[in-house]
Amino acid sequence: MKPFDIVIVGGGGAGLYAAMEAMKTNPALNIAVLSKVYPNRSHTSAAQGGANAALANKAKDDTVEMHIFDTIKGSDYLADQDAVEVLCSEAPKIIRELENIGTPWSRLEDNTIAQRPFGGAGRPRCCYCADKTGHTILQTLYEQCLKKGVIFFNEYFALNLSVNGSRSKGLIAMNMKTGAVEAFPARTVIFATGGYAKMYWNRSSNAAGNTGDGQAIAYRAGIPLKDMEFVQFHPTGLRKSGLLVTEGARGEGGYLLNKDGERFMARYAPEKMELGPRDLVSRSLETEILQGRGFDSPAGKYIHLDLTHLGADLIKSRLPQIREMAMNFEGVDPILEPIPVRPTAHYSMGGIDTDNYGRTVMEGVYAAGESACVSVHGANRLGGNSLLDILVFGRIAGHTAALEARKFEPSAISEDEVKDQLAELRSSMQPSGHYERYGELREELGQTMALNVGIYREASLLKKGIAEVLELKERFKKVRVADSSDVFNTNLLQVLELKNMLDLAETVAAGALAREESRGSHTRTDFPTRDDEKWHKHTMSTLVDGNVKLGEKPVTMGRYELQERTY
Amino acid sequence: MTVSTDQHNEAKRDVTFKVFRFNPQVDSKPYFDDYKIPVERGVTVLRALNYIKEHVDASVSFRAFCQAGICGSCGMRVNGISMLACTSQVWEVLAKSKEEGVIKVEPLRNLPLIKDLIVDMDPLVDKMKHYSNWVDSSMPEAEMGKKEFLVSEEEFLKYDKATDCILCASCVSECSILRANKEYVSPAVLLKSYRMNVDTRDSIHDLRLAELVKDHGVWDCTHCYRCQESCVKSIPIMDAIHGIREDALESRGMKDTSGAKHAEAFMSDIEKKGKLVEATLPFRTNGVLWTMQNLLPMAVKMILKRRTPPPPPMVKPSKGIKEFRGEFREMSEHVKQDHKSHKK
Numbered sequence: 060m061k062p063f064d065i066v067i068v069g070g071g072g073a074g075l076y077a078a079m080e081a082m083k084t085n086p087a088l089n090i091a092v093l094s095k096v097y098p099n100r101s102h103t104s105a106a107q108g109g110a111n112a113a114l115a116n117k118a119k120d121d122t123v124e125m126h127i128f129d130t131i132k133g134s135d136y137l138a139d140q141d142a143v144e145v146l147c148s149e150a151p152k153i154i155r156e157l158e159n160i161g162t163p164w165s166r167l168e169d170n171t172i173a174q175r176p177f178g179g180a181g182r183p184r185c186c187y188c189a190d191k192t193g194h195t196i197l198q199t200l201y202e203q204c205l206k207k208g209v210i211f212f213n214e215y216f217a218l219n220l221s222v223n224g225s226r227s228k229g230l231i232a233m234n235m236k237t238g239a240v241e242a243f244p245a246r247t248v249i250f251a252t253g254g255y256a257k258m259y260w261n262r263s264s265n266a267a268g269n270t271g272d273g274q275a276i277a278y279r280a281g282i283p284l285k286d287m288e289f290v291q292f293h294p295t296g297l298r299k300s301g302l303l304v305t306e307g308a309r310g311e312g313g314y315l316l317n318k319d320g321e322r323f324m325a326r327y328a329p330e331k332m333e334l335g336p337r338d339l340v341s342r343s344l345e346t347e348i349l350q351g352r353g354f355d356s357p358a359g360k361y362i363h364l365d366l367t368h369l370g371a372d373l374i375k376s377r378l379p380q381i382r383e384m385a386m387n388f389e390g391v392d393p394i395l396e397p398i399p400v401r402p403t404a405h406y407s408m409g410g411i412d413t414d415n416y417g418r419t420v421m422e423g424v425y426a427a428g429e430s431a432c433v434s435v436h437g438a439n440r441l442g443g444n445s446l447l448d449i450l451v452f453g454r455i456a457g458h459t460a461a462l463e464a465r466k467f468e469p470s471a472i473s474e475d476e477v478k479d480q481l482a483e484l485r486s487s488m489q490p491s492g493h494y495e496r497y498g499e500l501r502e503e504l505g506q507t508m509a510l511n512v513g514i515y516r517e518a519s520l521l522k523k524g525i526a527e528v529l530e531l532k533e534r535f536k537k538v539r540v541a542d543s544s545d546v547f548n549t550n551l552l553q554v555l556e557l558k559n560m561l562d563l564a565e566t567v568a569a570g571a572l573a574r575e576e577s578r579g580s581h582t583r584t585d586f587p588t589r590d591d592e593k594w595h596k597h598t599m600s601t602l603v604d605g606n607v608k609l610g611e612k613p614v615t616m617g618r619y620e621l622q623e624r625t626y
Numbered sequence: 627m628t629v630s631t632d633q634h635n636e637a638k639r640d641v642t643f644k645v646f647r648f649n650p651q652v653d654s655k656p657y658f659d660d661y662k663i664p665v666e667r668g669v670t671v672l673r674a675l676n677y678i679k680e681h682v683d684a685s686v687s688f689r690a691f692c693q694a695g696i697c698g699s700c701g702m703r704v705n706g707i708s709m710l711a712c713t714s715q716v717w718e719v720l721a722k723s724k725e726e727g728v729i730k731v732e733p734l735r736n737l738p739l740i741k742d743l744i745v746d747m748d749p750l751v752d753k754m755k756h757y758s759n760w761v762d763s764s765m766p767e768a769e770m771g772k773k774e775f776l777v778s779e780e781e782f783l784k785y786d787k788a789t790d791c792i793l794c795a796s797c798v799s800e801c802s803i804l805r806a807n808k809e810y811v812s813p814a815v816l817l818k819s820y821r822m823n824v825d826t827r828d829s830i831h832d833l834r835l836a837e838l839v840k841d842h843g844v845w846d847c848t849h850c851y852r853c854q855e856s857c858v859k860s861i862p863i864m865d866a867i868h869g870i871r872e873d874a875l876e877s878r879g880m881k882d883t884s885g886a887k888h889a890e891a892f893m894s895d896i897e898k899k900g901k902l903v904e905a906t907l908p909f910r911t912n913g914v915l916w917t918m919q920n921l922l923p924m925a926v927k928m929i930l931k932r933r934t935p936p937p938p939p940m941v942k943p944s945k946g947i948k949e950f951r952g953e954f955r956e957m958s959e960h961v962k963q964d965h966k967s968h969k970k
């Protein structure tokens with residue numbers, strides 16, 4: 060295959076914005092987007108709540124500076140402050156740009172883009188389209204990419220980077236429709252493969268494919284990952300499936316009630332109440348449950364999210380998707396009854412370490428979106444800041460790669476390398492003698508992560524978690540792909556995704572054990588306070604001889620000094 | 627083991643899933659595999675399929691991603707009707723099964739089959755491209771990001787519902803014209819085209835419309851309503867189709883196209899003969915028997931729901947139509963009666 064200037068792995072919001080921007084920056088470039096699902100199916104479509112930008116449409120006194128402060132404070136001071144500045148200053152521009160190309164934003168009475176309050180934000184600055192914001196953004200970007208003639212390789216599964224010393228030669232991927240392993244020689248590669256919170260499996264709000272493939276590929280190629288221990292739990296996952304009830308429900312005025320009918324957030328965040336930041340609300344829910352004030356059911360303990368007082372009209376017009384989900388997956392109509400919820404693993408703050416331009420340490424390799432860690436979310440992401448992150452840094456990565464691509468000489472990927480990958484794939488998945496079942500390993504991984512590396516963490520549990528993950532990695536060597544077909548072998552893909560999750564799970568658990576403090580989403584019961592002296596720094600994970608090696612990196616300050624975080 | 631949402635021992639039912647199987651590498655033609663598994667209340671068809679894949683037969687292939695009815699991956703036919711597997715409850719489907727305790731699962735229709743329950747979506751994407759299913763902004767690229775277009779509630783509401791579409795292709799699978807003509811634009815693409823055409827920020831309305839009125843375009847639709855009835859997001863697709871047609875008739879310059887001419891002639895025809903003539907159209911393309919089997923039930927539904935069928939191309943009277951007219955007269959009598967009793 061002729062070498063590409065840019066190969067973008069991932070067709071979610073980050074990947075598509077990167078593609079669109081790269082085409083705009085230099086239309087002469089040869090750009091391809093590769094995605095394991097049709098781009099419009101990407102997980103960005105699940106984002107319901109909205110994207111933050113200080114447009115000041117709703118609150119006239121909102122400013123970019125306030126957005127910056129809220130984000131840094133929300134991050135528990137672990138975000139890099141120069142990166143946050145980029146994020147928030149670019150926000151109004153990017154939301155308007157999306158509007159200009161057709162995103163159907165909801166509107167205020169004066170016909171400007173609508174905004175609503177969202178957790179951890181000092182002003183109502185979350186721009187939304189009913190409760191289908193991510194879906195409509197993704198549709199718009201996909202449409203624009205089709206318009207621009209972006210070349211898509213849909214249903215291609217990225218396997219590995221092809222590396223020569225410190226340089227990437229391109230990507231090796233499987234065509235899911237044929238099972239063929241193909242080389243994509245490329246001057247530059249951008250990873251935009253989304254998050255890794257699915258390692259918590261049915262205690263996660265994520266799509267089945269949010270398995271951190273890009274992070275795992277980069278990690279295997281020697282690129283460091285950053286702050287992997289920070290996994291955000293969303294307070295309101297549906298009790299049975301982990302699926303998400305968006306913060307929009309609380310933004311519109313929903314109450315969290317314990318079994319005594321008490322609005323317990325009054326005890327944890329008296330001012331912000333239900334709209335406190337996610338980590339705090341999740342911990343509050345977990346505490347209520349642990350202290351016996353939750354409801355009991357065969358499917359586990361839970362809390363009530365009550366919308367009944369909002370009225371049928373508001374629920375139907377502003378929260379239709381939430382209503383549909385509650386009815387489909389819990390059999391509860393929120394107009395009539397409260398929704399049973401509990402915390403669910405939702406977002407991965409950690410990811411591939413990049414600079415503010417999306418560059419990784421490997422020449423010609425970039426990353427953006429949830430798969431990257433710039434870092435703008437630090438120890439805790441604010442609701443509505445992730446869509447913003449994927450758009451802003453997707454665009455920046457696309458722009459940078461387009462400017463830099465021609466700087467790198469293309470190199471060929473040999474046929475032997477491709478053949479070796481295929482052969483290895485085949486033989487490793489057909490062990491002789493005793494074998495392991497994919498489903499069981501995955502179930503056990505989700506279980507051990509939730510129990511030992513969940514919301515409340517502690518040294519003994521974390522050690523147990525690490526040991527179990529390592530054992531699972533061992534057992535994985537004997538996993539069997541029961542389906543032997545070439546065409547659309549979804550069984551094989553699931554196994555490959557599990558491998559990626561296992562590699563990353565080790566970095567999450569190891570990072571969590573090392574970090575002897577509590578910060579943002581990372582809560583150690585044995586180290587309950589933030590320890591700025593020892594731990595005001597990023598955790599770096601590198602793969603050395605098959606296992607994780609931890610390092611560190613300073614946090615970029617410059618705007619706001621460290622403060623205690625209260626709401 | 628049981629597929630369950632609760633750890634509790636809830637009532638279970640033995641369900642046989644009759645799953646459509648086809649692997650192009652080894653099979654010369656498709657067949658069905660039966661999987662009998664116990665299923666509790668509250669389990670979706672997708673969860674049941676996942677269970678089969680994990681515990682019974684790992685080679686069963688289907689797409690799924692979000693598991694929450696938002697990504698559009700898991701469209702398939704369950705007991706003959708196209709729907710999302712991840713939002714369909716096994717017990718609910720079971721209640722309507724023809725064969726007691728059996729649920730038949732097949733791939734979507736009208737798109738090329740790849741394997742088992744997986745069909746190729748590329749033709750749909752190609753059509754989206756062909757009909758410019760994007761907003762071609764009236765704002766120059768260099769100006770973008772500086773200010774917002776102001777969009778009123780009224781303008782917004784015109785396309786709001788259409789943007790719910792998740793491209794699951796359920797409507798495509800149910801479309802009666804697509805079965806005969808794979809080139810046909812497709813309901814989802816008509817919907818998207820309409821959504822773009824009513825967006826005040828867009829600048830290529832005329833160009834898009836010009837494509838839509840050509841062969842295989844909007845005039846080929848028979849108004850059978852199957853797409854709308856199967857839409858997993860309850861989008862009023864027919865409003866979009868009517869909208870495009872009205873738009874085409876109103877737009878000067880579009881009148882030269884054969885479709886519009888047919889339609890105009892038909893309009894006057896309708897005035898003379900009454901609205902129900904539309905139901906005779908499918909005869910021309912599909913023959914009497916097919917129409918009786920496939921469209922008549924729809925026509926009855928349409929009439930009962932008092933929808934006004936707008937104009938398809940001219941219909942030449944053909945053999946067999948007399949009988950039909952008789953039936954329709956009866957139906958329209960019925961509708962009138964219905965009207966009266968309703969008014970009381």
Ligand SMILES: Cc1cc2nc3c(=O)[nH]c(=O)nc-3n(C[C@H](O)[C@H](O)[C@H](O)COP(=O)(O)OP(=O)(O)OC[C@H]3O[C@@H](n4cnc5c(N)ncnc54)[C@H](O)[C@@H]3O)c2cc1C
Nearest residue numbers: 069070071072073095103106108109217253428429445446
């Ligand atoms: C339920 C839910 C609600 C949310 N709500 C909000 C919200 O209201 N506001 C907000 O700001 N954020 C929200 N988020 C977070 C936000 O949606 C995500 O962080 C964001 O959409 C991630 O976008 P992305 O482009 O980085 O990745 P994704 O959209 O996940 O896309 C990843 C892409 O990579 C591709 N890919 C992955 N692996 C491979 C591989 N091996 N080979 C080829 N391709 C691959 C996939 O096919 C996909 O196209 C929400 C998240 C969830 C789970």
Ligand code: SF4
Nearest residue numbers: 801847848850851853
């Ligand atoms: S109404 Fe038209 S588009 Fe819809 S299914 Fe019938 S023929 Fe197809």
Ligand code: SF4
Nearest residue numbers: 791792794795797857
């Ligand atoms: S119109 Fe409805 S049925 Fe058709 S693709 Fe869109 S969501 Fe699916």
Ligand code: FES
Nearest residue numbers: 691693698700712
């Ligand atoms: S899996 Fe996404 S719609 Fe069913």
